[in-house]
Amino acid sequence: MRYVHVEFEFPPGVRHPMHDFLDGGDDRRSELVTWRRLPDETLAALFRVTAPREAYLERLRAIDAIERFETAPGADSFFLKAYERLGGPTETFIDAFVDTEFLSVPPVVFRPAGRLSFGLIGPPDQLRDALAAIPDPITVEIDRIGSYGGGRRLAGVGLTERQREALRAANHVGYYEVPRTGSVDDVAAAIDCSPSTAGAHLRKAEAALVDAFLGRSG
Known part of the structure; x- marks a missing residue:
């Protein structure tokens, strides 16, 4: 299919x-x-x-x-x-x-x-x-x-819109490439926030996706 x-x-x-x-x-x-x-x-x-x-x-x-x-x-x-x-x-x-x-x-x-x-x-x-x-x-x-x-x-994981923006930016700048070609600083620049904020968005989004994949509830 x-x-x-x-x-x-x-x-x-x-x-x-x-x-x-x-x-x-x-x-x-x-x-x-x-x-x-x-x-x-x-x-x-x-x-x-x-x-x-x-x-x-x-x-x-x-x-x-x-x-x-x-x-x-x-x-x-x-x-x-x-x-x-x-x-x-x-x-x-x-x-x-x-x-x-x-x-x-x-x-x-x-x-x-x-x-x-x-x-x-x-x-x-x-x-x-x-x-x-x-x-x-x-x-x-x-x-x-x-x-x-x-x-x-x-696709139905309950991420905030800002977390989704961070994930899209991370994918675009190569943060998830192997080997990695983009950094948290690049993500921060793409979504106009500090690196610490960008890193927090990514960590929370990644945790929610992992929990959903493993069938865990928050």
């Missing part, structure tokens, strides 16, 4: 209001657990949301396209089941994958700055056409491609 992990960036003009809400803090994120497009063109979706609950729901109530929703508590987060009338960029984005054989691999993760990432399993010859159908203002980056081998849901 061929696997590809894709990250999209939605600019403010085409970003869903609830995705835009995540810009309020580095620790805010939302995971799409499962979804279904109903015959009446309503999107029924279940999310796991990490954000201030009451502020999030107040914003949700102000969106005309949201027909109804319900919530349930979770550890350090809450679950949201929502029904939304499709239209605009959201519908166009979904339509890009509707007529393909791709299956999404959870989690589908929404993060601040309009970023959305998820994995796909499907025929490589359909990938180009699917990505070409994404509306032009939305940028696409393929950050992993190969054979699917299962594994743990490392």
